[in-house]
Amino acid sequence: MANDPEEKQPPAPPPGEKPVAPAPPAAGAPPAAAPPKPAAPAPPKEAPPKPEPLDNELVKHYNSRFGEAICEAWLDRKQAILVVDAARLREIAEYSCDEEKFDLLTDLTVVDWPKREKRFDIILNLYSFPKNERLRLKVWAGENEPVPSVSGIWGTANWLEREAYDMFGIAFTGHPNLKRILLPDEWQGHPLRKDYDILTQDTAWVRENLGIESGQ
Amino acid sequence: MAEIPTANFPNVETTVLGADEIILNMGPQHPATHGVLRVKLKLDGEKVVGSECIIGYLHRGVEKIAEHRSYQQFAPYVDRMDYVAAVSNGLGYCEAVEKLMGVEAPPRARVIRTILTELQRIASHLLWLGTHALDIGALTPLFYCLREREEILKIFEKYCGARLTTHAFRIGGLQYEAYDELEKDVERFCKDFEQKVNEYEQLLTENRIWVGRTKGIGVISAQDAIDMGATGPIIRASGVKWDIRKAFPYAAYDQYQWEVPTGKNGDTFDRYLVRMEEMRQSRRICLQAIENIPTGPIMARIGKVLKPPPGEVYHSIEAPKGELGYYIVSDGTTQPYRVRIRPPSFINLEAFDKMVRGHLVADVVAIIGTLDIVLGEVDR
Amino acid sequence: MDALVNFFRPHLLPLVYAVVIVALLPLLAGYIVLLERKIMADMQVRLGPMRVGPHGLLQPIADAVKLLIKEDIIPEGADVLIFWLAPLLSVTAAMLAMAALPFGPAFQIADLNIGLLFILGISSMGIFGIVLGGWASNSHYSLLGALRSAAQLVSYETAAGMAVVSGLLLAGTLSTRRIVELQAQQGVWYAFLAPVGFFVYLVASIAETNRAPFDLPEAESELVAGYMTEYSGFRWALYFLAEYTNMVVVGAIAATLFLGGWLRPFSGTRALDFLDYAPSLLMFLLGGYCFYRVPKQPVRVQGGVLAAVGLLCLALAGVLGAVLIPPLADTKAAVHGGFxxxxxxxxxxxVFMWLRFTFPRYRFDQLMRLGWHFLIPVAIVNVMGIGVALVLHWQWHWGLAPALVVTTVATLLVAAFLARVGERRQKPLVGET
Structure with missing residues (x-):
């Protein structure tokens, strides 16, 4: 837990384009990481809870079990976040489900930070019925880096990973049926990536299948 | 044409005769698929041996839109997801942003939010009951349900001017003060409602055909339900006593006494009973809430421009359909960097295939009905 | 020429009757639909059709016109000839069955000595129209609907046939007219002599006409519209006409066989002759109500239409009342019989409609189980019971009533036993091998 979170961050990007502001969720303390971010919002007087490093029993379990594979752990707005190594995700997921009893995969999603070296955060929101506790696992993955599928551990992941693949183009290895879920199968591009503009669409597909020039 | 694997489902016995299987394409335009759900069924006679849900016909890219709107501007969009429970969607979003900013709505606002959200739960369940009964062939309950739902929509209309996509709440509290007779209206509705629920139960609960059509249909065990991520009435009907209102109380739920109804068998009939009981419990919460609405401000002190500090938050509420979660990442600007919505309908629908195998075509519509999906939320 | 006229003379009246039936039946079916919608609306706390004509009275006509001028769609890959023929087959069968039904002592196209057999035989021909239409449509929904319909009709026709036999045993004839006359002679309707038979026929006839809760062949929430899915416009209207005609046919069979046909209730009791005034009075009240509503119509045209309807009712009341006057008493039986x-x-x-708006729909295997495991055995036992009762009556000189009471109770016991066995046997029938 000693490594600085900034290690994984890219150099400061050119300011200006707002939607791709790179300030990662971890960048709480050092101001250098978030140049486009102005001063904290004025009205709420009491400062919101700053992300703080997390070091409780749970994290100790994980650390002792997986050591280096647990990259970071912190608490953001009282919610526990654990960054783990992509290569050992499946192992860690299995441990979380079976040993730590995080038996419900509430959600699996992705956040895109295009300026970062490993641009995707894959986020697994876990919940434990016996402990009534939530935990967020995070994996950093690069553009074409495969991420192990957890659909064998939580059945929910099947569709959620398909959605992540559909929207972000993340290739989950070991997924039984990795194809698009919300968009048509032949669609080109992954719309929730930051470099996919909100007005972009697969014009060729629209023209061919809907018989109109543009869907806009 | 469809690649539906059947070999790895040994519990589905196929007939010895080996008659040809046919593919039945249900939807996206079908009277019982509750919108534009398309289900590809592999049938052996009338028996379902495989299924595949094809969704996305209503995909509007809500999550993408969120990244291009300010926090306040995005709030009305969430109403369009689960459009039969818009108030609940709004509550989840507003509370998530409040959590992100580290503010809290004042007590008065929270109580009024609770009342409206519980009314919305009743309205959503009423619509579910009516359409579910209609799918199974009972024509009449739908109209009774719509009659009561109308009363709730009238309260919404009086409160904020809209009936369906209400946008009733604002980040930080409420925009509108409760109108003068809100308590009286809610009380009048609740008073009649008890008897009305009994009336629906009279029509259905003891009805032999209804019981025959729902008992043992679409069974999902507690373990499977957890594995498939099912939440809300589905998991409760399987016997897991779990409700986010109890597990992580939000709004003003910790102030009231009420029960979490559960079922035993996890079949369609139990889900029906659980939802019926939930309506009664919602009524109970409403009655307690109107008794003592605190006075005071209805809006927290937040600025006109919201710039939550960088960071991320996950907040979920117990929507009528299950756990509705918002995962919001802020980069410190006025627009969210990423909004992820955890749609209960979408994830509950995933269990459909597991529930439907081995049943008949007629049960397929019963199971779609019992999942209580809204395609606006499945596809977003 | 004379020979021709002479040949046709005996057939003239039946010909006129036939034309009247064919001309009026679509209208009647249309108004049954309106009635259904109104009853449904009443049960569902709403108003139903109110716009076309006063209280929606012209709605059936508007619907018919709409259906006639609708675009005619034939799906791709359909077997065109059969697709055309199938609805005709259905409607023809339904209409033909009308031929042997006695609408009154005077109004009957043909009094066949095998009347009931003819009706049952012809009306079950209608299933060909459904199966062929479902097959020719080249759609899975249609095909499933047709298959369901075929299986359902075969199962329930058996039960209905057995129920009819129980009535026939009591009457001893197949002639529809004789059956009614016998009920008049015996002074009791067969529904009271064979209540189980009547009940079985009621249930089976609902299933036979594909009405809820047995409307699986066209279950709108499962199969869209079943065998009618691909039909539209006029051909769809023909199917609809066939369905409602079939309802009239099964209603007429039940009325003839079990409910005393054209007989007035208590027709043998002199003391209750004042019931003869009821038809006229009823029509008079209906007409009066129409006039009462005339000033409340929003538009003057609607008031006019309603007044015309009121006049029609009054005219009918007049006709029904006039035949009570001694000089016209000869025609009383004919006119009142029809009423x-x-x-x-x-x-x-x-009753069909009432059930439809109250109950959910059966599933296919449940429907089959109800038919084969309950209705058919009960119907068979009932036939045997009535046979035993008749033997007791003829050979052992029991009174008919006590004999029938004994056998009916026995039949009910068997039915209760079957129901309990059925409870325990909750295994799906479909897919069993």
Whole structure:
């Protein structure tokens, strides 16, 4: 837990384009990481809870079990976040489900930070019925880096990973049926990536299948 | 044409005769698929041996839109997801942003939010009951349900001017003060409602055909339900006593006494009973809430421009359909960097295939009905 | 020429009757639909059709016109000839069955000595129209609907046939007219002599006409519209006409066989002769109500239409009342017979509607189980019971009533036993091998 979170961050990007502001969720303390971010919002007087490093029993379990594979752990707005190594995700997921009893995969999603070296955060929101506790696992993955599928551990992941693949183009290895879920199968591009503009669409597909020039 | 694997489902016995299987394409335009759900069924006679849900016909890219709107501007969009429970969607979003900013709505606002959200739960369940009964062939309950739902929509209309996509709440509290007779209206509705629920139960609960059509249909065990991520009435009907209102109380739920109804068998009939009981419990919460609405401000002190500090938050509420979660990442600007919505309908629908195998075509519509999906939320 | 006229003379009246039936039946079916919608609306706390004509009275006509001028769609890959033929087959069968039905002592196209057999045989031909239409449509929904319909009709026709036999045993004849006359002679309707038979026929006839809760062949929430999915416009209207005609037919069979046909209730009791005034009075009240509503119509045209309807009712009241005057008493039986017969048919159809709006739909295997495991055995036992009762009556000189009470109780016991066995056997029938 000693490594600085900034290690994984890219150099400061050119300011200006707002939607791709790179300030990662971890960048709480050092101001250098978030140049486009102005001063904290004025009205709420009491400062919101700053992300703080997390070091409780749970994290100790994980650390002792997986050591280096647990990259970071912190608490953001009282919610526990654990960054783990992509290569050992499946192992860690299995441990979380079976040993730590995080038996419900509430959600699996992705956040895109295009300026970062490993641009995707894959986020697994876990919940434990016996402990009534939530935990967020995070994996950093690069553009074409495969991420192990957890659909064998939580059945929910099947569709959620398909959605992540559909929207972000993340290739989950070991997924039984990795194809698009919300968009048509032949669609080109992954719309929730930051470099996919909100007005972009697969014009060729629209023209061919809907018989109109543009869907806009 | 469809690649539906059947070999790895040994519990589905196929007939010895080996008659040809046919593919039945249900939807996206079908009277019982509750919108534009398309289900590809592999049938052996009338028996379902495989299924595949094809969704996305209503995909509007809500999550993408969120990244291009300010926090306040995005709030009305969430109403369009689960459009039969818009108030609940709004509550989840507003509370998530409040959590992100580290503010809290004042007590008065929270109580009024609770009342409206519980009314919305009743309205959503009423619509579910009516359409579910209609799918199974009972024509009449739908109209009774719509009659009561109308009363709730009238309260919404009086409160904020809209009936369906209400946008009733604002980040930080409420925009509108409760109108003068809100308590009286809610009380009048609740008073009649008890008897009305009994009336629906009279029509259905003891009805032999209804019981025959729902008992043992679409069974999902507690373990499977957890594995498939099912939440809300589905998991409760399987016997897991779990409700986010109890597990992580939000709004003003910790102030009231009420029960979490559960079922035993996890079949369609139990889900029906659980939802019926939930309506009664919602009524109970409403009655307690109107008794003592605190006075005071209805809006927290937040600025006109919201710039939550960088960071991320996950907040979920117990929507009528299950756990509705918002995962919001802020980069410190006025627009969210990423909004992820955890749609209960979408994830509950995933269990459909597991529930439907081995049943008949007629049960397929019963199971779609019992999942209580809204395609606006499945596809977003 | 004379020879030709002479040849046709005996057939003239039946020909006129046939034309009247064919001309009026679509109208009647249309108004049964309106009635259904109104009854449904009443049960569902709403108003139903109110716009076309006063209280929606012209709605059936508007619907018919709409259906006639609708685009005619034939799906791709359909077998065109059969696709055309199938609805015709259905509607023809339904209409033909009308030929042997006695709408009154005077109004009957043909009094066949095998009347009931003819009706049952012809009306079950209608299934060909459904199966062929479902097959020719080249759609899975249609095909499934047709298959369901075929299986359902075969199962329930058996039960209905057995139920009819129980009535026939009591009457001893197949001639529809004789059956009614015998009920008049014996002074009791067969529904009271064979209640189990009547009940079985009621249930089976609902299933036979594909009405809820047995409307699986066209279950709108499962199969869209079943065998009618791909039909539209006029051909769809023909199917619809066939369905409602079939309802009239089964209603008429039930009325003839079990409910005393054209007979007035208590027709043998002199003391209750004042019931003869009821038809006229009823029509008079209906007409009066129409006039009462005339000033409340929003538009003057609607008031006019309603007044015309009121006048029609009053005219009918006049006709029904006039035949009570001694000089015209000869025609009383004919005119009043028609009234009572139609009233019974409508009440029978009303029960159909009532059930439809109250119950959910059966599933296919449940439907089959109900048919094969319950209705058919009960119907068979009932036939045997009535046979035993008749033997007791003829050979052992028991009174008919006590004999029938004994056998009916025995039949009910068997039915209760079957129901309990059925409870325990909750295994799906479909897919069993």
């Amino acid at each position: 009572w017969f139609l009233l019974k048919v409508f009440l029978y159809i009303y």
